[in-house]
Amino acid sequence: MLDLTGKKALVTGIANNRSIAWGIAQKLHEAGAELCITYLPDDRGRFEKKVGDLVAPLNPTLFLPCNVQDDEQIDATFAAIADRWGSFDILIHCLAFANKDELTGDFSATSRDGFATALGISAYSLTRLARAAKPLMTGGGSIVTLTYLGSVRVIPNYNVMGIAKAALEASVRYLASELGPQGIRVNAISAGPIRTLASSAVGGILDMIRHVEETAPLRRTVTQDEVGGTAAFLCSDLASGLTGQVLYVDSGYQIMGM
Numbered sequence: 001m002l003d004l005t006g007k008k009a010l011v012t013g014i015a016n017n018r019s020i021a022w023g024i025a026q027k028l029h030e031a032g033a034e035l036c037i038t039y040l041p042d043d044r045g046r047f048e049k050k051v052g053d054l055v056a057p058l059n060p061t062l063f064l065p066c067n068v069q070d071d072e073q074i075d076a077t078f079a080a081i082a083d084r085w086g087s088f089d090i091l092i093h094c095l096a097f098a099n100k101d102e103l104t105g106d107f108s109a110t111s112r113d114g115f116a117t118a119l120g121i122s123a124y125s126l127t128r129l130a131r132a133a134k135p136l137m138t139g140g141g142s143i144v145t146l147t148y149l150g151s152v153r154v155i156p157n158y159n160v161m162g163i164a165k166a167a168l169e170a171s172v173r174y175l176a177s178e179l180g181p182q183g184i185r186v187n188a189i190s191a192g193p194i195r196t197l198a199s200s201a202v203g204g205i206l207d208m209i210r211h212v213e214e215t216a217p218l219r220r221t222v223t224q225d226e227v228g229g230t231a232a233f234l235c236s237d238l239a240s241g242l243t244g245q246v247l248y249v250d251s252g253y254q255i256m257g258m
């Protein structure tokens with residue numbers, strides 16, 4: 001029943017084979033979607049090579065650089081999509097960033113620049129990408145972003161990223177309201193802690209994972225594959241009545257009080 005044949009999907013946020021976006025891209029591909037994959041360009045072209053080699057088996061139609069801090073790169077990405085596909089159906093926003101020194105110690109020590117960087121890359125980028133996607137999602141569509149429990153509960157060291165995720169989740173609701181009449185659904189997946197490049201910057205991530213393994217109803221944390229499965233579901237017609245929501249894919253950890 002989960003069939004994405006004929007659907008065209010833009011997937012952001014693959015850095016390596018541990019990335020949650022990699023789990024999502026594989027599931028979308030398995031379900032039959034055609035992919036446009038973007039990577040974060042760097043001076044030495046390391047990500048281009050690494051991500052390009054990783055995603056090659058998924059035969060992406062488009063493989064493009066896109067730093068979400070750069071409006072020209074965003075516009076070039078969507079111009080390439082318009083040129084190649086005319087319209088598209090699925091946008092996966094799976095990226096975040098905060099300076100490492102903001103992800104440990106006192107929250108009140110958050111710097112003005114660190115706050116702006118974290119919120120700009122991790123939250124505002126969803127709105128900016130959705131704005132560019134809106135005129136191209138002519139047959140309706142599904143936008144999915146990734147969030148974390150630190151948006152609504154205090155998680156040690158998550159600090160400014162918790163504020164960014166709270167803004168991201170509020171953005172999901174505002175975008176869902178605006179884009180719903182056009183048949184575009186917007187949802188967030190709140191994933192349990194997984195070891196990735198981004199999460200390794202958060203102080204004490206291994207303790208967080210251990211705590212979830214001891215406490216969550218399923219007594220384990222989740223995998224990229226499981227998050228990918230939920231993302232594929234959200235992008236499919238099986239989720240046609242679902243928008244503006246935050247779905248917890250966290251082995252049930254979020255329900256626990258103690």
Ligand SMILES: NC(=O)c1ccc[n+]([C@@H]2O[C@H](COP(=O)([O-])OP(=O)(O)OC[C@H]3O[C@@H](n4cnc5c(N)ncnc54)[C@H](O)[C@@H]3O)[C@@H](O)[C@H]2O)c1
Nearest residue numbers: 013014015019020040067068095096146193194196197198
């Ligand atoms: N790993 C976890 O425990 C966990 C839990 C819940 C939510 N999330 C969220 O999942 C998403 C993906 O993170 P991940 O854990 O897979 O780590 P990851 O490091 O694999 O992915 C983060 C991605 O963000 C990209 N990125 C950073 N700055 C960018 C920019 N300026 N422009 C474009 N791309 C940029 C990186 O290139 C990378 O591909 C993030 O939003 C993260 O907050 C992660």
